[in-house]
Amino acid sequence: MGRIARILSFVRSEINGAKVSDVKSDPGGGPNTTSQHFQPAGDDAHPLPGDYVATSPAAGTGRETAVGYLDPANKQKAGPGEKRLYARDSAGAQVCEVWLKADGSVLIQNETGSTVLNPDGSVVTTNEGGVMTFGADGSFTVTNAGGSMALAASGVASINGATITEDGDFVTSDGVSLRDHKHIGNLGSPTSQPI
Numbered sequence: 001m002g003r004i005a006r007i008l009s010f011v012r013s014e015i016n017g018a019k020v021s022d023v024k025s026d027p028g029g030g031p032n033t034t035s036q037h038f039q040p041a042g043d044d045a046h047p048l049p050g051d052y053v054a055t056s057p058a059a060g061t062g063r064e065t066a067v068g069y070l071d072p073a074n075k076q077k078a079g080p081g082e083k084r085l086y087a088r089d090s091a092g093a094q095v096c097e098v099w100l101k102a103d104g105s106v107l108i109q110n111e112t113g114s115t116v117l118n119p120d121g122s123v124v125t126t127n128e129g130g131v132m133t134f135g136a137d138g139s140f141t142v143t144n145a146g147g148s149m150a151l152a153a154s155g156v157a158s159i160n161g162a163t164i165t166e167d168g169d170f171v172t173s174d175g176v177s178l179r180d181h182k183h184i185g186n187l188g189s190p191t192s193q194p195i
Contacts, residue, residue: 002056002067003027007049010037021046023066025053035064045069048092 005025021037055064078084086097096110104119113127130144137153147160155166
């Protein structure tokens with residue numbers, strides 16, 4: 001018969017070359033117990049003191065296996081069919097997350113920035129300094145408080161209002177093309193030369 005207990009400590013150790021973790025918990029009546037921690041291969045999660053642990057009897061007198069955990073402090077947000085992973089600081093506050101959503105999007109975020117992979121393949125990355133957007137059509141934009149850059153799917157680029165066409169012509173924001181623009185006296189010469 002299994003039971004639910006409050007975690008007191010979680011300790012990584014090694015037994016006969018095997019990397020294991022032990023969970024010491026208070027079942028709320030009787031002596032504290034120590035259980036061996038199990039989770040899917042490839043997962044590495046470290047519960048915190050105060051979390052709840054579900055245990056199941058194991059081979060040997062009085063032995064238990066820790067098979068699941070519950071974070072009683074943070075709101076669980078995943079909807080039907082979704083998967084959400086998050087990390088907490090030592091006080092138990094959530095500090096970052098990866099959320100696989102049922103609409104096909106993926107959210108990665110911490111307190112100062114986020115990246116969203118949308119179902120159509122477009123990506124939006126935001127932090128306190130600016131925003132980068134990769135369009136599903138291959139376009140790209142970057143903006144911050146000082147300006148912006150964009151590359152259209154056609155190959156036309158724009159930097160703070162100046163445009164570079166797909167064939168390399170540079171056009172300033174006032175409409176002047178630099179392809180055939182002439183200067184007089186370039187490099188000390190009195191003749192006109194294209195730049």
